[in-house]
Amino acid sequence: MAEHYDLIIRGGRAVLPWGEAEADLGARNGRIVSLSVPAGATAETVLDARGLAVLPGLIDAHVHFREPGNDSVETIATGTKAAALGGLAAVFDMPNTSPPIVDSDTLAWKRRHIEGRAFVDIGLYVGATKANIESLALLEVEPGVCAIKVFAGSSTGDLLVEDDASLERVMRSGFRRVAYHSEDEYRLRERAPLFKLGDPHLRHAEWRDVETAFLGTRRLMALARRTGRRAHILHVSTAEELAYLRDLRDIATVEVLVNHLTQVAPEVYETLGGFGVMNPPIRDRRHYEAAWAAVADGTVDVVASDHAPHPKEAKLKLWPQCPAGLTGVQTIVPVMLDHVNAGRLTLPRLADLMCAGPARVYGVVGKGRIAAGYDADFTLVDMKAERTITNDWIVSPCGWTPFDGVRVRGWPVATVVRGKVVMREGELIGEPSGRLVRFGDTLRRAAEAA
Numbered sequence: 001m002a003e004h005y006d007l008i009i010r011g012g013r014a015v016l017p018w019g020e021a022e023a024d025l026g027a028r029n030g031r032i033v034s035l036s037v038p039a040g041a042t043a044e045t046v047l048d049a050r051g052l053a054v055l056p057g058l059i060d061a062h063v064h065f066r067e068p069g070n071d072s073v074e075t076i077a078t079g080t081k082a083a084a085l086g087g088l089a090a091v092f093d094m095p096n097t098s099p100p101i102v103d104s105d106t107l108a109w110k111r112r113h114i115e116g117r118a119f120v121d122i123g124l125y126v127g128a129t130k131a132n133i134e135s136l137a138l139l140e141v142e143p144g145v146c147a148i149k150v151f152a153g154s155s156t157g158d159l160l161v162e163d164d165a166s167l168e169r170v171m172r173s174g175f176r177r178v179a180y181h182s183e184d185e186y187r188l189r190e191r192a193p194l195f196k197l198g199d200p201h202l203r204h205a206e207w208r209d210v211e212t213a214f215l216g217t218r219r220l221m222a223l224a225r226r227t228g229r230r231a232h233i234l235h236v237s238t239a240e241e242l243a244y245l246r247d248l249r250d251i252a253t254v255e256v257l258v259n260h261l262t263q264v265a266p267e268v269y270e271t272l273g274g275f276g277v278m279n280p281p282i283r284d285r286r287h288y289e290a291a292w293a294a295v296a297d298g299t300v301d302v303v304a305s306d307h308a309p310h311p312k313e314a315k316l317k318l319w320p321q322c323p324a325g326l327t328g329v330q331t332i333v334p335v336m337l338d339h340v341n342a343g344r345l346t347l348p349r350l351a352d353l354m355c356a357g358p359a360r361v362y363g364v365v366g367k368g369r370i371a372a373g374y375d376a377d378f379t380l381v382d383m384k385a386e387r388t389i390t391n392d393w394i395v396s397p398c399g400w401t402p403f404d405g406v407r408v409r410g411w412p413v414a415t416v417v418r419g420k421v422v423m424r425e426g427e428l429i430g431e432p433s434g435r436l437v438r439f440g441d442t443l444r445r446a447a448e449a450a
């Protein structure tokens, strides 16, 4: 009798852990069971992937959906819808909501809230505050928790742990994974009056300057060295930090954002004004080039979007002190595919930065590669498709993208989550059935213990 699968993906070029190869992929019960499905096999769903590349389900490890508290801007439903349409199989959602996710009640609420609303799988950050550090040990092992988030520099929301004594308490507590927003809060405070006085967007970047980021990262890494702990540094944005972190691979992992790999100052502020303002700021070409060099030489572990939807009205009304943050969950995949077509990285390196890298850094269980036994998460992409990204494609209620009008080559044409096709040719399919991502120990931590 012919073999039967739930899903077969035929004829695509699969990005496997050891390189690209033609493969017919078969899944049952949400898991990959075969990389060489026999010719006569049948399935409930067959995807014809001829002419397409099949990546492991891409992960955006840094998004800020706004539930609870601000669902007119972004909800779990709209954010994960955007993710599925944009070719992502999983997202990790930040805790700077209102109220923030900082204790067992808020975390339990969010976990319950995801059920029946998410279109892709979700990991959840728990926020550190000066008051909750001791109780985080219990929270970080709860299902679905990807990491503890520390805002060492202030940004949207009220989470801040800026002083050395508190940061050292975080590190000495021995959490498995801590992700840091690293800008030096003291320098930010010292220079805030400058920003308040000046011309808007340039001032924002001058206020949160290279030294602010570098100082923040040096302070964090000095503490990490002293305490013997590892640190995951989010949105590293300067050549100085990257050169410094390159020599600290034993204790540091590094995230770089798609925006810092795509846009440069001052042009970004000339064209986008406040819609180009984010923390840490988009910087000049020297930093953009350093970010790409760090992608090439292996310093970067993760590329993410830092999707931070702010309403158009708030960006415009609060000008020149507009809120910082850019949307990005729906556009990260097409923008990165365009970079692949431009020869800045390869598809296997992209899979490393958005699948295996996040899996390694956050200790994801069962996702991150195309291999038997792993979740049947796939992103099918057409590397020849050309499209223009526009605001009206964006499903986040905030309705804008900094890439409006940008033409890209390379487009996600299907998203599969645990064997279920959730997006095909730009259409969402079926009811939301996203689940919490599973996390275990990181590989490095396991190696430390061995």
Ligand SMILES: NC(=O)N[C@@H](CC(=O)O)C(=O)O
Pocket (backbone or CB within 6 Å): 064, 096, 155, 156, 181, 277, 278, 279, 280, 306, 308, 309, 324, 325, 326
């Ligand atoms: N990146 C941003 O500019 N903004 C983020 C917060 C943050 O990560 O700093 C937001 O939630 O708005």
